[in-house]
Amino acid sequence: MLTLYISTSGMSSRRLDLPMPLDKIKQQMEIVHTKEQSNHPVLIYGTESQIPILRYHLQSVKLDNDATLQKLNQLAETIDGMSAAGHYHLSRSLNPEFQQSLDDVLRIAAHIKPGSLDCYEVIPGVTSDQELGKWLVEHDHLEDKVPEALRPYLDYRSIGIDYRNEHEGVFLADGYTGIRTGAMEQVLEEQGVMRLTLAMSKNTFSLSLPAGEDRLEQAKRALEIEDFSQASITAVKFSSPYLDGLLPLDTITVEDANTLALCLREMEQEDGELIKFCAVLEVEQPDTFTEAVTIAMDRDDYERVPEDMDEYGKQVLRRAGADDEVIDTIDGYMAFARLGSDSLAEDGVRRTEFGLVRRVSKPFPPGPEIGQAMM
Structure with a gap:
């Protein structure tokens, strides 16, 4: 009810x-x-x-x-x-x-109602990691089938824990439930990484991004417009709190927002990419939203710099062509930290609220001195 x-x-x-x-x-x-x-x-x-x-x-x-x-x-x-x-x-x-709008809630619920559990699996009666691991093996639910002779020696609890963590599973009163293998992308798509509130006359529409063409056309029909330039963007929210205040939202368009949302979705799948993007935005300070989108698309031109100057010195040597074998050989005979610290200005490294960052193609212009605290 x-x-x-x-x-x-x-x-x-x-x-x-x-x-x-x-x-x-x-x-x-x-x-x-x-x-x-x-x-x-x-x-x-x-x-x-x-x-x-x-x-x-x-x-x-x-x-x-x-x-x-x-x-x-x-x-x-x-x-x-x-x-x-x-x-x-x-x-x-x-x-x-x-x-999220009522339409969004209904759309998401449609994937979950009985007969439409596209993204989720339910295993009735399985209420512990031990039971889950055993069920997975006995039903050949793992990628590699386990021979019968080996099953008595398996650590079912560890198998259950690994599977549950990988699939964001949980034990409910009547059994186990989790995200099906390969369905994570669909679940993430339903949630979105950015939300725009669009308004045209008395009509409003809450648009979750990234969105496909069908969803964008649905928004236009709801607002009774032919082009998004006819509507106003009255609110912008991000799933990541880090982005607040870093983007010039006064020049945002739906098309650019959707492109950025696609980039943000990719960043979420790569360790540290979103933090790097925020650091770059703090340094670059783009004047328009389109410039911010360009930065997101060219994010491989930027690199996070470790706070540990010893590690950064080794990174500098690797860029110069030294391999790990060479670095291991000279370890103990070279002041890596000094090399790293001395390279900061030449590399245009800048400190931000999100850590140290540099631009690969063309060093950032000199900024405030980073200092010696990291050596």
């Missing part, structure tokens, strides 16, 4: 237990208008369900047309038809960092 608390002002509210026939919902809305003596739209001020995070995503949704009411009923029916695993995965799939 999905329970809504509705009001025009938030001062008082009326309870709706969905699904509910549209005529009865409208009757309750009329009662709210009469009781609160208000002509303002009826809004959702709170929810109760097996998905606590829905309260955040449905907050302030206007109940101003039949389509919205039908979608809420559809969501309630979908939730009612889910198992505990479905409730868990819907909670995990909804982004906690920025509010």
Whole structure:
């Protein structure tokens, strides 16, 4: 069941237990208008369900047309038809960092409802790592089949732990559930790395990025526009808090934002790439959003520099052509830290809030002296 608390002002509210026939919902809305003596739209001020995070995503949704009411009923029916695993995965799939639209919530829930668990697997009755490891081996669920003769000697618990961690699994009261092998990309796509709030006249649309052509066209239809330049971008939120304040959002466009979101998605898959991008933005200080996108696309032209000057000295030697065998041979006979420290200015290394960074193709111009603290 999905329970809504509705009001025009938030001062008082009326309870709706969905699904509910549209005529009865409208009757309750009329009662709210009469009781609160208000002509303002009826809004959702709170929810109760097996998905606590829905309260955040449905907050302030206007109940101003039949389509919205039908979608809420559809969501309630979908939730009612889910198992505990479905409730868990819907909670995990909804982004906690920025509010997703009712359409987004329905789209995500459609992948999780019974018969559509495209991304998730459920193993009933398996409630521990030991049981999970044993089930995986006995059902030949691992990449390499384990011969029968070896199975009595296996560490099932370790196998279960590794599999659960790799698939972001969890044990619920009735069994194990986790992300299917190869489905992580689809799950990440549902969550997005950036969200734009678009507005045109009285229409608004919350767009999660990166988005495909179908989703972009859906946004245009909802806003009743032919081109995104006709709409205003009223809010921008990132899944990473590091990016706040580093990008010139006054020049943002939907197209550039989608390109950047694709780059950010790639950065999330590479250790340290997002932090490096933030460091570069702090140094480069792009004047336009398009320039920031260009930096993201050319991020291989930048390199993070270790704080340890001994390690940086070795890195300088590797760039000069020395291999690890040479470096190991001279270790103990050379002051790597001094070489690293002396190379900072020549390499144009700059200190940022996100660490040390340099530009490969053309050194950054001199900045504030980094100092000797790292030697």
